[in-house]
Each structure stands twice: as C-alpha cells, then as structure tokens.
Amino acid sequence: MTVPRRAARPSLAARASAFRERVDPARIGRRSVRRRARGMAAADVAAALEDARCFARQEDSAEDERGRAELVEWERIDRLLAAAASGTVYDPDSDVVVQAELAAEAEAAAQEAELRETARIAARADELQVLRDLGTLEQTDPAEGDEAVRDELTRRADSYVQADIDAWLAYALAAHLGHYADPAAREAAAGLLPPPVLTHAALLAELARLVPGTGIDQLAFAARIATSDPEAAGALAAFLSRARSGTS
Numbered sequence: 001m002t003v004p005r006r007a008a009r010p011s012l013a014a015r016a017s018a019f020r021e022r023v024d025p026a027r028i029g030r031r032s033v034r035r036r037a038r039g040m041a042a043a044d045v046a047a048a049l050e051d052a053r054c055f056a057r058q059e060d061s062a063e064d065e066r067g068r069a070e071l072v073e074w075e076r077i078d079r080l081l082a083a084a085a086s087g088t089v090y091d092p093d094s095d096v097v098v099q100a101e102l103a104a105e106a107e108a109a110a111q112e113a114e115l116r117e118t119a120r121i122a123a124r125a126d127e128l129q130v131l132r133d134l135g136t137l138e139q140t141d142p143a144e145g146d147e148a149v150r151d152e153l154t155r156r157a158d159s160y161v162q163a164d165i166d167a168w169l170a171y172a173l174a175a176h177l178g179h180y181a182d183p184a185a186r187e188a189a190a191g192l193l194p195p196p197v198l199t200h201a202a203l204l205a206e207l208a209r210l211v212p213g214t215g216i217d218q219l220a221f222a223a224r225i226a227t228s229d230p231e232a233a234g235a236l237a238a239f240l241s242r243a244r245s246g247t248s
Contacts, residue, residue, distance in 0.1 A: 030101075033077070034092040041089050049074040054117040093193055101125035121145065125152045128165065141178025144185065147192035163227070169193065171198035171224070174208065199233040200226035206240035 037045060052071045059067065076097070077090055092098045128149060150169060153162050158178045172180050173193075179185050190198060203222045226233040 003222070027068035029066035030073045032066075033070050033073040034095075034098060034119075037074075037077050037090045038092060039089050041087070042084075045074065045078050045090060049078045055168035091228070117145075121148050121152050124149045124155070137164060137170075140173055141167075142169060142172045142180060144179045146179065147189060150193070161227075165171065166194075166197045166200070166227075170197050170204060173201035174204035195230040196226045196233075199230045199237060201239035203233050206237045210240060222245055 036048065040048070049071075056067060056071050080095070081088055081090060124143070124146065128137065128140075128146075131140050146169065148163050150162065153165055154160065172178055173186060173189055176186070180189065200222055203226060207222060222233070225236070235245045
C-alpha cells in the first residue's frame with residue numbers, strides 16, 4: 001500500500017493548556033506532620049506539639065497557612081494517641097481521618113482526570129473536524145485515543161456514521177500509520193472500533209498485499225463492502241489471507 005509522507009503536526013489537545021494542581025500549603029503541612037509522626041509514641045508527639053506551639057508563638061502566623069495546619073495536626077494526633085491504649089504509636093495508615101482524606105483526594109483526582117480526558121477528546125474532535133473541512137484529513141496520522149474521538153464525532157452528528165473518519169481510521173490501521181505503528185495499539189483497536197472499520201482495515205491490508213503499490217483512492221469499493229456487509233467483508237479478507245498463505 002502506498003503511504004504518503006505526512007508532516008508532523010502537534011494535536012490541538014497537546015497544545016491546550018494543561019490542568020495544574022493548586023498548591024495547598026495546609027495540605028502540605030498536614031502531610032509533613034504525618035510523615036514525621038509515623039512511629040512516634042504519645043510522649044514524642046507531645047514534645048513535637050510543644051515545639052510547634054513555641055514556633056507559632058515566635059513567628060507571625062497570620063500569613064503562615066502551612067504552620068497553622070501543622071500545629072492543628074500535631075494537636076489532633078496528640079489527642080488521638082492520648083485516647084489510645086498505652087504504648088500505641090502513630091500510624092497514618094490506620095488513621096481514619098487520613099484515610100478519608102486520601103479517599104476523597106483519589107476521587108477528586110479521578111474526576112479531574114475524566115474532565116481532562118473529556119476536554120482532550122473534544123479538542124481533538126474539533127481538530128479533526130477542521131482537517132476534514134480543509135480536505136487534509138488523509139494527510140494526518142491518527143493519535144492515541146482517536147477511537148474515542150470517532151465516537152465523539154458520531155455523537156455530535158446524532159449517531160450518523162462518519163464515513164470519512166471511518167475510512168481514515170481503517171486505512172491508517174491497515175497501513176500501520178501514526179498511533180497504529182505500535183502492534184499493541186492495533187490489538188487494542190480491535191476492542192475499540194466497530195466491526196465495519198475493522199473489516200474494512202483487514203480487507204484493505206489483504207488487497208494491498210495482493211496488488212502492491214495500490215493507493216487508497218483505488219480501493220474505495222472496500223469501504224462500501226465493509227459498510228454494507230461487514231461479515232462478508234471479513235470473510236473475503238480471511239479468504240484472501242488464506243489464498244496468500246497457500247492454506248485451505
């Protein structure tokens with residue numbers, strides 16, 4: 001299959017502003033105290049608390065959010081060990097307050113990651129829409145996650161099948177272009193793309209092997225076969241593969 005040279009171009013999603021975690025001095029302070037307090041007995045925590053109080057009296061704490069948080073956390077851990085059995089040492093892994101905070105942070109991080117992914121998909125869908133409008137989609141290599149972008153474009157079109165996008169992905173998959181140069185990506189695509197796209201790609205690959213040097217513009221009929229009857233297209237691709245390898 002003849003593969004045109006592609007100019008590298010960064011995706012719109014890659015150029016978009018990244019989400020950045022807000023620096024939280026109080027959170028940093030609490031974590032610092034917990035690291036220091038791990039394995040401390042009640043007497044050690046009490047001594048550390050007294051040091052924190054002395055420091056707070058000496059410093060202007062009006063603007064010291066981290067210092068105030070550290071003092072409050074030493075006080076909390078001091079109360080926790082005072083109520084525990086004699087000889088208990090502090091362990092943040094069994095501290096219900098710490099574990100609740102970690103669970104909340106993990107949930108927030110998952111939600112933020114989901115928002116980032118949604119924004120990335122939307123930005124990439126906008127980019128592909130511009131490229132198709134300019135007639136330069138075929139000059140662009142697919143990127144990781146474009147299967148989800150295809151679904152987004154289909155959703156925007158009220159579930160109308162995006163034939164040009166499907167043909168672009170099928171050709172890239174057959175020719176191992178862009179993201180699909182990685183065998184793992186091609187394997188993953190089997191569970192992410194619909195049967196017509198996969199059978200179209202398989203048929204393109206076999207036809208290209210049958211007639212080396214064939215261009216994509218000469219194989220437009222393969223898309224029609226794959227769209228109208230994916231099962232038949234798959235059977236034809238399998239037949240050509242067996243014929244090529246000499247097996248029955």
